[in-house]
Amino acid sequence: MPPIDKKNSELLKRATAPKKTSTAKPAAAKSPVRKKKAPVKKKGLPLQVKFLIAGLLLVLFSPLYYGYVLKLFTSTTRWVMDIGEDPNYRSYKSFAINIPKRYSIHGIDVSSYQGKIDWKKVKTMKEDSVHITFAFIKATEGISSIDPYFQRNWREAPKAGIVCGAYHYFIARKSGAWQARFFLQTVKFEEGDLPPVVDVEDLCGMTPEKMRSELTDFIQHIEKKTKVRPIIYSGFVFYRDYLKGHFDGYPLWIAHYYQPELKVGKDTEWFFWQHSDKARITGINHIVDFNAFKGDSLAFQQMLIR
Numbered sequence: 001m002p003p004i005d006k007k008n009s010e011l012l013k014r015a016t017a018p019k020k021t022s023t024a025k026p027a028a029a030k031s032p033v034r035k036k037k038a039p040v041k042k043k044g045l046p047l048q049v050k051f052l053i054a055g056l057l058l059v060l061f062s063p064l065y066y067g068y069v070l071k072l073f074t075s076t077t078r079w080v081m082d083i084g085e086d087p088n089y090r091s092y093k094s095f096a097i098n099i100p101k102r103y104s105i106h107g108i109d110v111s112s113y114q115g116k117i118d119w120k121k122v123k124t125m126k127e128d129s130v131h132i133t134f135a136f137i138k139a140t141e142g143i144s145s146i147d148p149y150f151q152r153n154w155r156e157a158p159k160a161g162i163v164c165g166a167y168h169y170f171i172a173r174k175s176g177a178w179q180a181r182f183f184l185q186t187v188k189f190e191e192g193d194l195p196p197v198v199d200v201e202d203l204c205g206m207t208p209e210k211m212r213s214e215l216t217d218f219i220q221h222i223e224k225k226t227k228v229r230p231i232i233y234s235g236f237v238f239y240r241d242y243l244k245g246h247f248d249g250y251p252l253w254i255a256h257y258y259q260p261e262l263k264v265g266k267d268t269e270w271f272f273w274q275h276s277d278k279a280r281i282t283g284i285n286h287i288v289d290f291n292a293f294k295g296d297s298l299a300f301q302q303m304l305i306r
Contacts, residue, residue, distance in 0.1 A: 089260035094127040095290065096280040100260060100273075103292035105300050107134035107272075108279065109167070112149045114286045119153075119160035121283030132281070133300070134163040134293070136197055136253075139187045141169035143178045146186055154187070163304065165194025167233065168218075172204040176217030184225055193305050196222050196230040197253065201238050208242045219250065228305055231272070236264065244268065251303070253291075270294060271303065 045053075089098050099106070110117065122132050135157050138147040150166070157164050168183040170176075189196060198218055203211050215232075222230045229250055234243055236256035253272035256262050262273045271294050279290035293300055 092127050092130060094125070094280075094282075095130070097276045097278055097290060098258070098260075099130060099290070100275060100292055103273075103294070104129065104296065105133050105293035106130055107136070107163075107291045107293065108132055108281060109136035109138070109274070109289045109291060110149075110153060110284070111138035112147050114149075114284050114288060116149070117153060117156070118283035119156045119162060122157075122281055123160040123162055125282040132162060134165065134194060134291075136165045136167050136194070136291075138199075139166040139168060140179075140183050142171040142174050143182050150186070163192070163194060163300075165197055165231070167197035167199050170198050170200040170215065170218065172200070172202065172206040172211040172214055174214070176214035176219075177221050179214075180218045180221035180225075184222070189226055189228070189305055191305055194231070194303060195228045195251065195305060196226060197233050198222070198230055199233045200243070201233075201235050201255075203242070211242065212246055215247070219247070226305075233272075233274075236262075239264070255289075 088101055090101050091098050108122075122135075125131060135153075137150060137153045137157065139150045139154070140146055154164065154166065166183075166187040166189070168179060170179060183196065187196070198215070200211070200215055206214075219230050219232070222228075231251040231253050232243065232247055233253040234255070236254055239252070239254060248267075248269065251272075252268065252270040253274065254262060254264060254268075254270050255274040255277075256264075257274075257276055259275065262270065262275070264270060272291050273294065274289050274291045276290040277287065279288045281288050293303075
């Protein structure tokens with residue numbers, strides 16, 4: 001075999017040598033570049049709408065309108081709380097009693113049992129539209145007993161703006177005329193006061209006829225001296241059994257507790273109703289009798305001494 005030259009030998013090696021497999025990774029394909037979208041501008045409210053909203057907010061949050069909104073909210077809440085209750089008889093938490101709803105003029109009656117009263121606090125107490133307009137104050141009893149707190153109450157209550165009336169506790173076994181004299185010696189009635197009141201609720205061992213006779217003497221003397229017809233106060237049962245039909249020409253003040261209505265008959269012309277004896281009043285440390293006047297403010301003014 002002829003000798004192979006050096007050049008051919010190199011060519012032969014290259015031809016017979018195994019081909020190397022490339023381990024290099026192929027170049028990654030370039031991802032297409034995304035164009036950024038321009039931000040979309042949100043459309044704002046028109047200027048006119050903004051002014052309208054601002055105006056509404058000013059109205060809604062103004063003190064005047066806020067009062068109406070608060071009143072509506074309170075009334076609605078009260079209506080929800082009263083569901084299932086007697087519509088004519090509502091519970092008042094601050095007074096701790098139920099109060100008939102059909103009356104707008106309310107008052108109390110007091111004696112030494114209530115002790116020293118802060119009449120300014122009594123006047124300022126209020127829940128919804130219920131507040132104290134008038135007060136009947138005990139003055140005398142029988143022919144010799146003067147309530148120890150009468151003069152103070154008679155002086156201080158009007159200063160607080162409360163319309164006052166004075167009452168006498170009637171003792172049927174005592175002279176009606178003498179009781180009337182004693183009452184008028186103690187109380188000096190003036191223009192703007194409520195009429196004198198006689199509280200009769202016990203026979204005191206006398207017959208109904210005797211009681212009525214002495215009571216007649218009492219009211220006739222009062223009317224003669226003051227030119228005012230006195231108010232007769234009594235409990236519902238006592239009035240029904242012993243007074244009804246005998247003194248119907250006089251204003252009546254009837255006590256009948258814990259009832260939504262005073263049912264004394266259409267023929268009975270009453271003016272005041274004592275519907276509770278357990279009221280709590282700011283400025284008074286003991287429970288108090290609570291009353292309602294039958295009429296409106298004009299009728300109340302016509303009741304006063306002129």
